[in-house]
Amino acid sequence: MARSNYLFTSESVSEGHPDKVSDQISDAVVDLFLSKDPEARVACEALTTTQRVVLAGEIRCKGVYDNKSGWAPGALEEIEKAVRATVKRIGYEQKGFHWESFAFENYLHGQSAHIAQGVDESGNKDEGAGDQGIMFGFACDETPGLMPATLYYSHRILERMAADRHGRHVDFLEPDAKSQVTLAYENGMPVRATALVVSTQHAVGADQRKLRDYVKGVFADVLPDGWLPADEATFVNPTGLFEIGGPDGDAGLTGRKIIVDTYGGAAPHGGGAFSGKDPTKVDRSAAYISRYMAKNIVAAGLAKKCTIQLSYAIGIAEPLSLYVDTHGTGTVDEARLEAVLPKLLRLTPKGIRTHLGLNKPIYQPTASYGHFGREANGDFFSWERTDLVDALKQSI
Template sequence: MARSSYLFTSESVSEGHPDKVCDRISDEIVDLFFRTALAEGMDPWQVRVAAETLTTTNRVVIAGETRGPASIGRELVEDVARAAIKDIGYEQDGFHWNMANVEVLLHGQSAHIAQGVDASGNKDEGAGDQGIMFGYACRETPDLMPAPIYYAHKILERLAKARKSGEAAVLGPDSKSQVTLAYENGMPVRATSIVVSTQHLDASMTSADVQAVVEPYVREVLPDSWITDETVWHVNPTGAFVIGGPDGDCGLTGRKIIVDTYGGAAAHGGGAFSGKDPTKVDRSAAYAARYLAKNVVAAELAEWAQIQLSYAIGVAQPLSIYIDTGGTANVDEAKLEEALGQVMDLSPRGIRAHLDLNKPIYARTAAYGHFGRNTDNDGGFSWEKLDLVDELKAAVAG
C-alpha cells in the first residue's frame, strides 16, 4: 500500500540558469526553422532540427543537424541566439547578448537517420529514435500536476516577472528554487522548507536582504496556510550570488529533464525535449503521454495516471502502451490502455497532427516546465487540452 503521509521535494531553475539559457536557444532554433518554412511556403512536415547549445563565459556554441529552408544561415541562427539572451536579461561583462562570441556548427541531417524517419512508398513516417517516454497527471493542483514542481516553477516565474518589470530590478536572471511539501492522506498540506537561490546585482546584499525581496513573492504564489511558523527558509544559503549564468557555470541543452517534467514525482524515459523537432519522440511522445494522462484524470477514470509509450527508430506505431494508476482507476487498466490507442493515433505523424506540433511554439516551453501550462491561442501547449474526456469515457464504456 502506498504511503499517505510523507515529505516530497522538487526543484526548478529559472530561464537565466545556464542550462536553461541553452534550452531556450536550442528551442529558438526549432521555432526559427518552422517559422521560416511556413513563411516561405515550405512543407513544415519536412522540417528537421536537432540543435544542441553550450554556453560559458561570453561564448555560445550551437551544433546539430537540420533540414529546412536554405535561407537559414549562420547569421539568422546567431541573431535568434542573441535575441534570446537579451530577452532573458544578460547584459553582464561575463555574459552579454551583444558581446558574446556565437559559433554556429549546424549541418544537414544524416541520410541514414532520414531514411528511418521519412515516409516513402508504403512506409509511414517512423520514430526518430528508439526510447521510452512517460506522461503523468494527478489531482494535486488545478492543472493536474504534482504540487512540489508546480509551485517551484511558480516561484521563479513570479520572480522573473518582478525582475523584468523593474519591481525587483535588483535580482539577476539566474535563480533556483526548491519546495518540500508535507503530504497527509496522500495530498499536500503545507511547506516544510523553501529554498531560493537567486542572483543579485547589488554585491553588498546579504542573504537576509535577498530574502526580504524574495519572500513576499513566494508567499504570493503558494496556497494560503501552506507557509507556517515552522516552515524553514534557505535563501541564498551560501551568501553572495553576483556572478551568475554562463559566466558562473557552463550550460548545456537537455540537462534539466526532471525540472522540465514532473520534478521526480513520476518516471522519466531519459530523453531531453529542447532543440528537437516533433519527429523526435523524446519530445512529441512525452507530450502525447502527458495529454493522455491528463485527460484520463480529468475524465475521473483514475485519481492519478502514469503512462509509458515505447518506440523503435523508423517504426511508426508504439511498441507498447502501459498505464499505471496505483490502483486508483475505476475501470480495468488493460481496458484503459486499449482506449488510449483508440482515441489517439500514437504514431509520430499521428501525434504531430493531433497536437498540431508543426509550428513555432517551442521557445516558450524552455523554462518553467513543459507541463501544467495554459494552452495558447496559437496552439502552444496543445498537449494540455482536455478535449479527450468524453471520447475516453465512451471508449472504456464500449
C-alpha cells in the same frame, strides 16, 4: 502499499539558469526552422559559458539548409540573430555574458541520410520514429493543472521573480535562480510546506536583508494560506553572495534539466531531453502525447493519478508498447484504458504531430518553467488540453 503520509521535494530553475539558457537557445533554432519549413528536421544542442555560445547538431530545412547546396544566403546570420535575441530577452547584459558581445560558434550540419531514410514518409511507408526510446506522461489531482504540487509551486516562485525583474518592480534581481519546495503529504495530498529554498543571482552590492524579505514575500504570495514553514526552514541564498551567475558562473548545456522540465521527480522519466528537437523526435512528441493522455484520464475522473509509458523503435511508426498505471486510484481497469486509447488517437509520430498541431514554431516558451501544467493558449501547449475527456468517458 503506497504511502499516504510523507515529505516530497521538487526543484525548478529560472530562465536565466545556464542550462535553461541553452534550452531556450536550442528551441529558438527549432522555432526558426519550423517557421521556414513545417517539415524541418532539427537536433540542436547548445553550450553556454563565459562570453560564448556554441551550437552543434543535425538539421534539414527547405530554404535554409540541405545536404546538396548547404546554407542558403543569410541563413547563418539569421540563426545568430535568433540566438542573441533569446539571450537579450532573458536579460543578460553582464561583463561575463552579454547578448551583444558573446562569441558565437555554429557547428550545425546536415542530417544523416541513414536517419532520414528511416524517418521520412515514402511510398507505402509511414513516417517512422526518429529514434528508439521510452517516454512517460503523468498527471495527478494535486493542483488545478493536474501537476505535482511540489513542482508547481517551485515553478510559480521563479516565474513570479522573473516577472518582477522584467517589470522592474525590483532592481536587485539578476536572471539566474533556483527554487526548491518540500511539502508534507497527508492521506496522499499536500497540506503544507516544510522547507523552502531560493538561490538567486543579485546585483553587486545588493542589500541581503532586503533580498531575503522580498523572496519571503514571494513565498507568502505564491503558496496557499497557512502553508509557510517555520522561518528556520526558509532558506534564501544560503551560501551568501550570488553575484556571478548564469553561463559565466557555470557552463550550460541543452537537455540537462529534464526533471525540471517534466514532473519534478514525481514520475518516471525516459531519459530523453525535449529542447532542440523537432516534433518528429519521439523524445519530445511522444512525451507530450503521453502527458495529454494521462491528463485526460485524470480530468475525466477515471483516476486520481496516472502514469503512461510509450516505447518506439527507430524508423518504425507504431509504438512497440503502451502502458497505463493508475497507482491504485483508478475507476477503470488499466488494460481497458490501454485498449481504448489507440482507438481514440493515432500514436505514430505523424499521428501525434497532427493531433497536437506540433509542426509549428511553438517551442521556445516551453523551455523554461516546465513543459507541462501550463495554460493551453491556442496552438501553445496543446498537449495540456482536456478535449479527450468526453471520448474517453463514452468509450469506457
